[in-house]
Amino acid sequence: MLKAKNRLGLVFFPAFDWAISPTHPEREERLLYTQDQIFEEGINDIEGIKFYNPNIASNKDIERVHFCVPSVEDRATTSHMISAGGAIKAAEAVMEGEADKAFALVRPPGHHAQRVVYGDRGFCIINIEAIMLENLRARYGHRRVAIIDTDCHHGDGTQDIYWNDRDTLFISFHQDGRTLYPGTGFIDEFGGPGAIGYNINVPLPPGTGQEGFLYVLDNLVLPILDEYKPELIVNSAGQDNHYTDPLTNMNFTAWGYAELNHRLNPDIAVLEGGYSIEGALPYVNLGIILAMAGLDYSHVREPDYDPAKLKQPQKITEYIKELCETIYKRWRNKESIAQEIIKGKEEIIRKRNVYYDTDGIMEYQTQRFKVCNKCSGVNMIESTSDRGMPIFAVTIPQDACPSCIDEGYKMYKEADAQNYFRIYLQDRKNDIFFKRHL
């Protein structure tokens, strides 16, 4: 029988009884054919691969990451709590030394869920990777982590959550925001004042194939990881770059995903998007499982695979080469870019509108990041939506200095309840969450 080179923990939870709606891409049978493929290949009989049931995430787990308006119970369903709990279980298997690597094949996904949650964005309500990572930090200590988002959509939620955290390097590959939801993820989105340079976006042109993805990995991502030296690599493993995906325009293959995973060598992978549930998911997931287990994935191939059709045009190859050079230069120059941005400023203010496409809600948000030379700086969000419900939310970062802690509590106490529907304080230093309302 086969034996895995790496002990792999698999949390496979297809949630066969949950859907957004009967014909929605995020529906019951999204992982059905993946299950068929995994079962038929006999993955569960491979020595070293172990299947786990998900945990169920707690409200505390969610509140380390999000401000759910009005509350966690009102926004996240049990399925979301299980999906996040599945990611937590995967990480737990690795941290407890039961597995060398782990893959959470769970749904629904989470990488579009930002810090504030009024509703569903891109089928995401809570950010399952971030919830996993913060749970793991709370239990196993502070860690330098890189999250590599290989989903075809910009991981805007994860970007927002780690915007000001230099202990979490976030790199997102995605189809250029000018051509795809959510329309963000450009190279100048580079991190908040406490973490400038630690948020890296790689917007790729439609039609990017195997060659392009592996080029970005080898010439940009791996060199940056070499310099950043994360203690843990998480792959936000969306699979919608596949050439059969109905929502996107890329030309990536199942073998390509496996190869990318092999070269990236993540500790934990968490399934994100990917809606070609018959033509891609079974093969991509199998490829990733084999790559993570250290098994031979060279025979993983889609039924309609045709290398000639998927050949990447020379023009795209040239474009990606230049793009990588530009981004890598920015990474090397991040200190001077940072100095220029924060020079003489006490705070950095960002105003943005966030659209919840699945629920049709518009949010109007102002973020204020304190520039602090001792820590990454207390920060706050003032926000409201077109359905009302204005909120005021303060985050004290994990590395907060005493004066930022004091300032955070002061802001929370002094916020006038008359003006807001909810007032929140996320004290990440002490791992506590406060909430008040009229």
Place this chain on the structure above:
Amino acid sequence: MIIGLDMGGTHVDAVLIDHGKIIKTSKIPTEPNNLLESVWKTLKPLIAGVKPDEIERVILSTTICTNAIVEEKTAPVGMIIESGPGLPCDFLACGQENIFTEGYIDHRGREVSPINPAEINRASNAFKNKNISACAVVGKFSVRNPDHEIKIYDMLKNDFSPVTLGHTVSGKLNFPRRVFTSYFNSAVYSTFSRFSNSIVDALKREKINAKLYVLKADGGTMGLESAEKFPVNTILSGPAASIMGGQAFFNTSKDGVFLDIGGTTTDIAFLADGVPLFEPLGIKIGEYPTLVRALYSVSMGLGGDSEVRVENGILHIGPYRKGSPMALGGPCPTPTDAMIAQGLLDIGSKEKAVDAMKDIAGPLDLNIQEAASLVLQTMANMIKEKVDKLLFEINSHPVYTVKELLYGKKINPEFVQAIGGPAKILAPILENSFKIPCFYPKFYEAANAVGAALAKTTAEITVFVDTAQGTLLVPEIGLCKKIERNYTLEDAKLLAVELLSKQLSILGAEAGEIQPEIVEESVFNIVRGFYTSGKNMRIRVQAKPGLLYEMWGDKDA
């Protein structure tokens, strides 16, 4: 009257039962080189004085195929394996000649690339050149579309026998297990048919015209004809016999632990709401996982004759048996010696048993009685520990729906039932360890044969419906038919029950014992773009193991 016969590795046990009462039992040591002779020596005294036409059924539980595998006396098999893309396939090679072929069926059962007849002809010649007559043909996803296996069968059927087709051994998805199961079926085919022919001849000689059944690893029976076709299902049916035997003496709807404590090993099984637990996919034969449906049973190296020793001040029992207990002239102390030394068992030499306990008592600084009771308590604790570990594993089995995860059944045993030689003596000690009641039946030593005698016919089939493609498929019975687009889950369930009932009567079940139950049903929309283009249904229906009747007269002691 019913004859139950359990042919184990060390003993052949037989029992004659009439309407829920044990009339007679018989037991003789197995002669490994003459199994048939062993069977007859056991049967002769059993049927003395019984008129042949009074015997309605004979049920055999046999290790003949298991032994053939262990002793490597199986027939050479030519394998044709259509592995498609995915995992590398070399690890699937299990026959004497393994041919990996082109062709590919996907997860929906659609043909992606066809078979290549020239390749099959080459395989056929290669088998002939090596004098191989038994074959197996297995394709990836053949349970979703057996077309390739059937086409290859048509090319081989005149030159080879048997030709086991992967889709007929089980409807479950697991290609490597399907390969190994098909291999074993072809490998033991001739061994089993020799055995069954001689049994049939011998019964004829005695003018016994009874129906003949064979016990399967899932605790049910099948008629001899089906056993000849699928002998792989008779492999490792021993634990099933003892579990069913236990059931015969103790009718319950509770969760429980079932222990068969022998000389060398203790087999552990579980009841969930009174029904024995199954292996999720199938039993492991040697190193090979298979799809042979089987009751869950785990064997631990701990029995009455296990070696007992003290190392660095710690008492160890098992996992090996070095020989008989010292009281019976054996080389080292055993739990049986502890029982004899304590006066709980009256066999062999008590003096020698006491000597055996001295070896244990000395280094632990205990007296003889303390040492003996420590041995037995340790044995019970070891069983308890193993049971707890297994329960943890079983209760964390993967589930796939929100509902199962939130409300899934967990097994929480309320009693222990023990059979086997030491059962009676260990019962109170086990009770103390487990902190739940521990029962043992009066006929705890003949339970295996009783289990075989009373087992009902079992079967399982899987129904796949794909209304987008307009197909309905039942791989185990080779049914493939067209259906309308508006075919419903209700239609499919009715058909599944009807097909299984028919299958059960083909296997030899009588009308009264046919009780199909649906164990899995799911229906998914097949969506193209944003429109539902059809439904994908999966139904599994089984006749679960059960007993013709219980032993009313011989309940627990």
